[in-house]
Amino acid sequence: MPLVPPVPDRHRWPDLVEVARTPIPSVSPEWTDQNVSDPGIALLEAIAWQADADLYRAGRVTERHRLKLLALLGFRPRGPRAAHAVLTVRAAAGQTTLVPAGLGLTAARPGADPAQALGLTTLTPVRPTGRSLATVGVDLGSATATGYTTGWADHTADALTGTVHEALGPDPAPGAALVLGLDGALVAGAELSLHLALGPAGPDGSDGSDDEAAGPVHHDAAIVWEAYSGTVWQPLPDAAVADATRALTRAGTVRLTLAQGVPMAGLGPLPPRAWLRCRLDRGRHDIAPVIGRITVDAVPAEVSRPAVGLLAVARGVAPTGGTPQPGQVTRLALTTDEHGAVTALRLGGDEHAGPLVRILEWKAPQGADPGRLSLEAVVAGRGDGTPEQRFRVPVEGGGPVFTDTAEVWLCAPGPTAHRVTLVPDLDASGRTDPHAVLDPGTAELSFGDGRNGAVPENGTTVLVTCATSGAPGLAVGPATPVTLDAGVRNGALLGADPPEIAFSLAVPPSGAAAAEDSAAVAARVENVLWAHDRVRGALVEGRTTSLDDLDRTAVRRLPVPERAVTLGDFERIALAAPGTWVTRARAFAETDPRLPGCKAAGCVTVVVVPGLPASRPEPTPGLLRSVREVLDTRRTLGTRVFVTGPRYVDVSVAAAIAVVPDADPAATRQAVLRALDRFLHPLAGGTEGHGWRFGRDVHRAELLGVVDAVPGVAHVGALTMTTGPDRSSCVRIPVPPDAVVASGTHTVEVLPGGER
Structure with missing residues (x-):
């Protein structure tokens, strides 16, 4: 039982004095004079006053203080991230129109609240072919030589239902291929857009290494896309292929430009199809790639809506640099008066001339009638020259603003434009630095006071380009209807005579993330700072000296240390080398593979084991190089690292x-x-x-x-x-x-x- 009773919830220094005086009779019975004139009581009062002041200050630690402390550790909050989806587009029979990027779509369940509709924006243009996937199979490497009677595995049912299957067979070697058959011929000049849903990465169902840190090229495997002419397979030139799958190791879109047509033809006993294939040309994967749903005429989309502004154009205003055209994407700068009407407008110029925006509508002023300008940018307000100016960015939807892609410009009469740099806070900004803070949740734009951050001058127009999400918690599936939005945005992109096109959801949205607060950043910091201790704790709990002796799924859930200090750190870092898949890793201290049997001080050898070849896995030179480069950046000073395959x-x-x-x-x-x-x-x-x-x-x-x-x-x-x-x-x-x-x-x- 504690000698000192608990301190009251609402601290005041007299209460703290009473708390300190309570145990005196039991602790020091000879202390009988407890009046305020006693020096001991006076000392207790001074200590209580200091404690009360400290408690007051500790209780006033704000969110801003926590974020600043985390920033000192090198961690700043991440902004919100949009979810991504994949759509399929179908055009009316006989139409081969180009469907532009930037179209606004709405996905909503029948009968759902319109406020809960999901807004989508297409990211790339696509020319729909109207074809569908009819046959999917794997050439194990010998099907071409045997006329597709042997060495062929049919996966049509798996591909159509999205069931995961091996893309190149269980043990792919150069010559293995993923073969796709479409239900109609492809004409010369056709542009085919495919989305390949690849994954999961590992045979144990867990994710692989840090995919974001890996580059677009696989470290060893190289693939080629080919089309069947009716007699032979013809490789497509590199310029005609835009493949984002990194040799079939991550989900992505493949765009093929077919200079020559692809006729309907049979492959041995297989029915006539327009045949394409993705063949492993050289090298080897770390594990056998697996693939799920394959989408034809695929359109990547983002769950976001760009901010759209509708501005009146004052009488007598004539744009410089050209006449705005609906659908035009151009650099733009403008100024407005106190009523929000455009008083000056300039188009074109270099990257310093203004933000890159899309014009949606333009009506020039006629006589006494004002004009009208609609564009994918909004005016947040006009500067008045006072310190600490605040503006509310007019965005629709209620979702967070994606600050990573937002741009803020200050346009002065003329107009001249100056870009504003968005920063987390203005504490380190100088008096002339054009900095501002954009809150993703409230869409509030904050400028400096002239000491920390420059002040927008009187009469300058604050022009903002940004996007916001819709309803991030809305659950949608492949059966959710998708419709084109009505309004000037799609009208400007599709023209006065829009084609008959229809969209459907092939891959539901995923990957969204909210803006981080101090708790989320602190959790990320803890995950990094305690990574070494958690790796060591796993070894102690497993009563072993190597992560290779533990369950692989549990090991991959451990955080990755920033610095390789122990052998367990080396093993965990090797398992997470970006762009690779290392199935097993074992580190040995004081070992140099060039000096077998000798003790090599300061040397660490890491033995890595991939998943291929299936019976006797051997790392490729590219895999060894990739792992070695990662370990070399995280080793301690004076340590020599070697990476080899197993004996x-x-x-x-x-x-x-x-x-x-x-x-x-x-x-x-x-x-x-x-x-x-x-x-x-x-x-x-x-x-x-x-x-x-x-x-x-x-x-x-x-x-x-x-x-x-x-x-x-x-x-x-x-x-x-x-x-x-x-x-x-x-x-x-x-x-x-x-x-x-x-x-x-x-x-x-x-x-x-x-x-x-």
């Missing part, structure tokens, strides 16, 4: 078994062979099924147990295991510390006479 110890087994009377001898024999291959597999073997541990010896007794546990085996009559070129038989096969076992050639003999 293998081949183990072959010869066994004689007796089967139970009702078992099929041939099937039982095959089951024994599969059990031996699985137990001795470097990725799925071992007693726990996580792969054979590095440096773990192979014992004959374990193999006897594996064979005996196969259903249908009555008993094992004999079993020998061999390794090495001399094929010597032994009861224990030693495995070096940096090596794992691989399954060799096994022979299984079924003894006559059944069970004994």
Whole structure:
């Protein structure tokens, strides 16, 4: 029981004095004079006053203070991020019109509240072909040579339903291909847009490495797209292919420009189709790519709506630099009067002339009638020359403003334009710095006071281009209707005679993120700063010295340390190398692969194991280079890092078994062979099924147990295991510390006479 009673919730220094005086009789009975004249009481009052002041200040820590403290650690809040979706577009029969980017769409369930509709904006132009996917298959590498009678796996049903399947087969090698058959011929000059939903990345269902930090080119595998002319496969030139899938390792859109038409033709016994294929030309993947739904005539879209402004144009105003045209994208600067009417307008110029905006509508002023200008930009207000000016950006929807893509410009009469830099706060801004703060939640734009941040001069127009999201919590699916928005925005893009087009949702929106507050930033900081301790804690809890001995899914959930200090740090960083998939990683201290058996001070060797080839995984030179580059940036000073592949110890087994009377001898024999291959597999073997541990010896007794546990085996009559070129038989096969076992050639003999 504490000697000091709890402090009242509402702190005042007299209450703190009373709290301090309460235990005096029990702690110091000789202290009887407790009047205010006593020096001890006076000291307690001074301490209580100081404590009360500290508690007051501690209770006044604001959100801004927390964010500033986190910024000192190098972490600033991230702005909101828009969700992305994939649409399909269909045009009326016979139309080959180009559907422009920037169209506004609405996705809403029937009968739903209009305020809960989801606003979408298309990101790329597309010319719909009107074709559909009719056949999807995988050429395992020999289908072309055999006329598609063997070496062919049909995955049409999987592709149409979105079921994940292997894109290039279970163990792809150069020559393997993903083959797509469309239900109609493609004319010369056609532009085909495909979206490939690739994933999940890993065989255990978890995500792979940091995809955002990886570049657009795979570190080793290279693919080519080809079209079937009716007799031969013809590769498409690089200029005709825009592939965002990084050799089929991440979801993305593929745009193919077909200079020559693709006729309907048959492939061996396959029905006539317009055939395209994605073939592995050289190199190798880390694991076998998997793919889900394939969308034809795909249009990437973002869950966002650009801010649109409608401005009156004062009488007598004539634009300079050209006449605005609906649908035109141009640099623009303008000024307005106190009533919001445009008093000066300039088009064109370089990147310093104003924001890049799309003109939606233009009506020149006629006589006494004012004109009208509609554009994808809004006027937030006019500067008045006073400090700390605040403006409310007029956006619709109620969702957050995407500050990462927003632009703010100050336009002075003339007009001349100056871009404003958006910053998290103005604390470090100088008196002449054109800085401002845009709050993503309230859409409030804040300028400086002349000491921290420049003040907008009197008469300047604040021009803003930005986008906002709709209803981020709305759940939609492939059956949700998608309609074109009515208004000047789509009218300007589609023209006076819009084509008959229809959109449908192929891949529902995903990837949205709200703006971070101090709690979210603090959680991110904690995840980074405590990454090393969490890796170490996992090793202590697992009673091991290597992450390779733990469950792979649990290991991949651990944060990635920023600095490689321990061997566990090296292993976790190697597993998360951007753009790669390392299935296993084992680090060894004081080891130099060039000096086997010698102690190399200051050296760390990391052995990485990918997922391919399936029976004997070996890292490619590109994978080794990628992992080494990442580890080299995170190693401690003075440490030399080497990255290599594993050494293998081949183990072959010869066994004689007796089967139970009702078992099929041939099937039982095959089951024994599969059990031996699985137990001795470097990725799925071992007693726990996580792969054979590095440096773990192979014992004959374990193999006897594996064979005996196969259903249908009555008993094992004999079993020998061999390794090495001399094929010597032994009861224990030693495995070096940096090596794992691989399954060799096994022979299984079924003894006559059944069970004994």
